Amino acid sequence: xxxxxxxxxxxxxxxxxxxxxxxxxxxxxxxxxxxxxxxxxxxxxxxxxxxxxxxxxxxxxxxxxxxxxxxxxxxxxxxxxxxxxxxxxxxxxxxxxxxxxxxxxxxxxxxxxxxxxxxxxxxxxxxxxxxxxxxxxxxxxxxxxxxxxxxxxxxxxxxxxxxxxxxxxxxxxxxxxxxxxxxxxxxxxxxxxxxx
Amino acid sequence: xxxxxxxxxxxxxxxxxxxxxxxxxxxxxxxxxxxxxxxxxxxxxxxxxxxxxxxxxxxxxxxxxxxxxxxxxxxxxxxxxxxxxxxxxxxxxxxxxxxxxxxxxxxxxxxxxxxxxxxxxxxxxxxxxxxxxxxxxxxxxxxxxxxxxxxxxxxxxxxxxxxxxxxxxxxxxxxxxxxxxxxxxxxxxxxxxxxx
Amino acid sequence: xxxxxxxxxxxxxxxxxxxxxxxxxxxxxxxxxxxxxxxxxxxxxxxxxxxxxxxxxxxxxxxxxxxxxxxxxxxxxxxxxxxxxxxxxxxxxxxxxxxxxxxxxxxxxxxxxxxxxxxxxxxxxxxxxxxxxxxxxxxxxxxxxxxxxxxxxxxxxxxxxxxxxxxxxxxxxxxxxxxxxxxxxxxxxxxxxxxx
Amino acid sequence: xxxxxxxxxxxxxxxxxxxxxxxxxxxxxxxxxxxxxxxxxxxxxxxxxxxxxxxxxxxxxxxxxxxxxxxxxxxxxxxxxxxxxxxxxxxxxxxxxxxxxxxxxxxxxxxxxxxxxxxxxxxxxxxxxxxxxxxxxxxxxxxxxxxxxxxxxxxxxxxxxxxxxxxxxxxxxxxxxxxxxxxxxxxxxxxxxxxx
DNA sequence: TTTTAATCGAGACGGTACGTCGCGTCTTGTT
DNA sequence: AACAAGACGCGACGTACCGTCTCGATTAAAA
Numbered sequence: 001x002x003x004x005x006x007x008x009x010x011x012x013x014x015x016x017x018x019x020x021x022x023x024x025x026x027x028x029x030x031x032x033x034x035x036x037x038x039x040x041x042x043x044x045x046x047x048x049x050x051x052x053x054x055x056x057x058x059x060x061x062x063x064x065x066x067x068x069x070x071x072x073x074x075x076x077x078x079x080x081x082x083x084x085x086x087x088x089x090x091x092x093x094x095x096x097x098x099x100x101x102x103x104x105x106x107x108x109x110x111x112x113x114x115x116x117x118x119x120x121x122x123x124x125x126x127x128x129x130x131x132x133x134x135x136x137x138x139x140x141x142x143x144x145x146x147x148x149x150x151x152x153x154x155x156x157x158x159x160x161x162x163x164x165x166x167x168x169x170x171x172x173x174x175x176x177x178x179x180x181x182x183x184x185x186x187x188x189x190x191x192x193x194x195x196x
Numbered sequence: 197x198x199x200x201x202x203x204x205x206x207x208x209x210x211x212x213x214x215x216x217x218x219x220x221x222x223x224x225x226x227x228x229x230x231x232x233x234x235x236x237x238x239x240x241x242x243x244x245x246x247x248x249x250x251x252x253x254x255x256x257x258x259x260x261x262x263x264x265x266x267x268x269x270x271x272x273x274x275x276x277x278x279x280x281x282x283x284x285x286x287x288x289x290x291x292x293x294x295x296x297x298x299x300x301x302x303x304x305x306x307x308x309x310x311x312x313x314x315x316x317x318x319x320x321x322x323x324x325x326x327x328x329x330x331x332x333x334x335x336x337x338x339x340x341x342x343x344x345x346x347x348x349x350x351x352x353x354x355x356x357x358x359x360x361x362x363x364x365x366x367x368x369x370x371x372x373x374x375x376x377x378x379x380x381x382x383x384x385x386x387x388x389x390x391x392x
Numbered sequence: 393x394x395x396x397x398x399x400x401x402x403x404x405x406x407x408x409x410x411x412x413x414x415x416x417x418x419x420x421x422x423x424x425x426x427x428x429x430x431x432x433x434x435x436x437x438x439x440x441x442x443x444x445x446x447x448x449x450x451x452x453x454x455x456x457x458x459x460x461x462x463x464x465x466x467x468x469x470x471x472x473x474x475x476x477x478x479x480x481x482x483x484x485x486x487x488x489x490x491x492x493x494x495x496x497x498x499x500x501x502x503x504x505x506x507x508x509x510x511x512x513x514x515x516x517x518x519x520x521x522x523x524x525x526x527x528x529x530x531x532x533x534x535x536x537x538x539x540x541x542x543x544x545x546x547x548x549x550x551x552x553x554x555x556x557x558x559x560x561x562x563x564x565x566x567x568x569x570x571x572x573x574x575x576x577x578x579x580x581x582x583x584x585x586x587x588x
Numbered sequence: 589x590x591x592x593x594x595x596x597x598x599x600x601x602x603x604x605x606x607x608x609x610x611x612x613x614x615x616x617x618x619x620x621x622x623x624x625x626x627x628x629x630x631x632x633x634x635x636x637x638x639x640x641x642x643x644x645x646x647x648x649x650x651x652x653x654x655x656x657x658x659x660x661x662x663x664x665x666x667x668x669x670x671x672x673x674x675x676x677x678x679x680x681x682x683x684x685x686x687x688x689x690x691x692x693x694x695x696x697x698x699x700x701x702x703x704x705x706x707x708x709x710x711x712x713x714x715x716x717x718x719x720x721x722x723x724x725x726x727x728x729x730x731x732x733x734x735x736x737x738x739x740x741x742x743x744x745x746x747x748x749x750x751x752x753x754x755x756x757x758x759x760x761x762x763x764x765x766x767x768x769x770x771x772x773x774x775x776x777x778x779x780x781x782x783x784x
Numbered sequence: 785t786t787t788t789a790a791t792c793g794a795g796a797c798g799g800t801a802c803g804t805c806g807c808g809t810c811t812t813g814t815t
Numbered sequence: 816a817a818c819a820a821g822a823c824g825c826g827a828c829g830t831a832c833c834g835t836c837t838c839g840a841t842t843a844a845a846a
Binding site for chain 4: 424425426499500502503504505506507512516520524545548549551552553554555556557558559560562563564565572575576579580582583
């Protein structure tokens with residue numbers, strides 16, 4: 001979202017960006033995304049509105065950036081012994097990262113993204129696409145080493161699995177129960193793994 | 197959403213509600229949900245703001261109502277010979293109903309619903325829950341008549357299937373390809389149907 | 393400046409206009425016209441900015457209105473025995489009305505009017521033109537009753553006299569000394585009055 | 589207005605000052621004084637804002653300087669055979685120099701000066717006072733050589749005459765008609781010249 | 785047939801936030 | 816030093832909508 005371009009003129013203070021992100025996120029956590037207005041972020045951070053607008057196009061983008069910074073480490077991709085174990089582990093991390101208020105905030109952010117291209121792109125580029133890329137690669141590996149049947153369709157399986165997670169969050173608004181992850185993964189992989 | 201107040205005094209004109217819904221939907225279709233403001237709806241329909249607020253709590257609710265009215269008939273629930281055929285048919289109807297601008301609008305509505313309880317409830321009560329209820333019943337029937345294995349978990353299967361659909365729409369923002377429905381349904385039901 | 397038009401809809405509260413004018417004038421008196429911003433007027437009067445903008449196009453117009461309301465009675469036109477006495481009396485009233493801070497404010501207002509058509513018009517229509525009209529009529533009378541020579545040119549005399557007053561105020565920024573009015577009037581009328 | 593800072597370091601480029609003045613004046617001519625902002629002057633001249641602020645305290649001062657540079661030669665003081673001829677000639681030059689857009693700009697400048705001490709001072713020191721000084725001297729000469737009666741009051745006559753000119757410009761906003769100068773001067777000097 | 789009470793259009797109102805503009809100051813690296 | 820560049824805090828601008836409110840004018844059922 002932020003341009004890092006020239007070396008001409010007074011440089012932007014990166015601490016200011018950090019502060020703005022922090023304040024924005026804080027406001028969004030208590031009070032929802034509608035609480036994180038540019039006006040309030042400016043007030044509470046002691047930064048001028050113009051400084052904010054010089055760096056982001058709107059308040060939601062700041063919150064998104066803060067959110068992505070925060071959630072990144074929590075859902076760091078990890079490989080396990082088997083493809084099923086890998087997928088289960090990653091989804092489990094995602095699900096637990098989205099428990100409580102963080103899930104609430106993601107809901108609001110993805111909600112806002114529906115009517116805001118820029119937000120949508122940030123969300124895709126920095127969260128969805130890279131993780132999906134890694135998962136796809138893991139599928140290819142598993143097929144290559146004969147752990148997974150060659151006719152397994154990674155796209156469909158990933159749509160089913162991540163779909164189920166986000167569906168509960170965004171559409172049916174039900175919490176995640178403990179056996180949920182095992183259940184969806186086992187079902188999605190049914191009959192596809194070589195080992196009995 | 198609309199209160200029906202009885203007896204004395206000038207009664208509300210139901211044609212006015214219809215007009216308001218129509219105008220609101222129109223505005224939302226061109227220009228997104230943010231284009232359907234109460235102010236503009238009032239202007240363009242020649243209705244006073246107070247008349248609108250007497251009937252709905254906010255603009256998004258009007259659009260939601262209009263949308264649900266419109267989409268209802270398009271995705272009328274239908275039963276087929278087998279449970280798989282039934283599910284495929286219903287998802288196919290949903291998917292084709294959400295093609296083009298109607299999907300866009302749903303995205304906006306569900307987006308708005310993330311930060312708006314009332315909207316969320318309307319969406320659940322009038323679209324998601326009833327359809328899911330019907331699907332659940334169909335599953336029970338199929339199990340009862342031994343078409344489906346007894347250990348099939350309808351909740352999980354439905355989460356996977358509807359999840360995949362809405363995921364494409366809301367999260368990964370990819371269009372539906374022709375073989376998508378067959379692929380997800382076959383995968384979700386794999387090994388659960390009695391007949392080969 | 394204010395439209396008084398329809399009887400449709402909730403009527404504007406005239407007390408609000410009064411209050412706004414009062415606050416605006418107050419702000420302008422202490423701190424100059426630049427102190428009377430719409431923002432501050434709204435703050436200090438407890439009136440919403442939108443209410444102000446519904447009634448006036450900008451802050452200076454409010455101050456102008458308040459100023460004209462205030463100065464009107466102070467320079468009420470009055471006729472004396474002779475044309476010279478009449479003119480002297482009226483200019484004397486004007487000069488004393490513009491002593492001190494009121495003159496300061498007029499300077500600011502006329503200053504602002506130089507780059508603002510609306511302001512200029514208000515100033516002309518409500519202050520300059522009507523008073524000049526009256527003076528012109530008095531000249532005609534004086535000529536008719538042979539008090540003033542027929543070749544006296546009212547326009548030129550008035551330009552000279554009011555010019556001298558405003559010139560001191562706006563251009564050379566010098567205060568009025570006690571004999572100023574007598575001096576300019578006697579000079580401007582020199583040789584034009586019938587009586588010695 | 590410009591500080592001349594001496595000695596060490598890179599010297600200021602006088603051509604830059606010229607350029608700035610030119611651009612500022614240009615902007616003010618089309619779009620009024622409000623169009624000549626420091627920001628825009630910097631932009632259009634390719635000069636940094638800091639360079640401008642090192643030389644002038646604000647945008648209006650630049651325009652004033654440019655204006656005074658421009659108008660100076662146009663109203664160069666000149667002496668004629670008689671005091672009346674001298675005054676007429678000078679006022680005529682002034683009036684024709686202020687025709688059209690130049691008068692417009694002066695209006696804006698004097699307008700701005702009403703709320704800006706520095707501007708006021710520049711205007712007085714560089715335009716009003718020196719010319720008045722010369723006129724005063726011419727009056728003394730005329731009295732000394734008995735062309736003018738000893739009881740003629742130069743201050744009053746000058747206030748009346750220049751007042752009439754500026755009054756038309758700033759207050760009553762009327763254009764100058766051809767006979768205006770003769771009319772005001774003859775009236776102001778009536779009965780004061782020795783010659784019949 | 786007259787109440788009587790809710791509806792309707794119109795639009796004023798206090799708010800909140802928007803995104804922009806210009807100010808005058810400051811911090812860079814370059815000349 | 817001065818300079819181009821541009822960040823920065825600040826204050827104000829004028830606009831858009833929000834949801835509530837006050838008007839006078841219908842409109843129909845109840846009295």
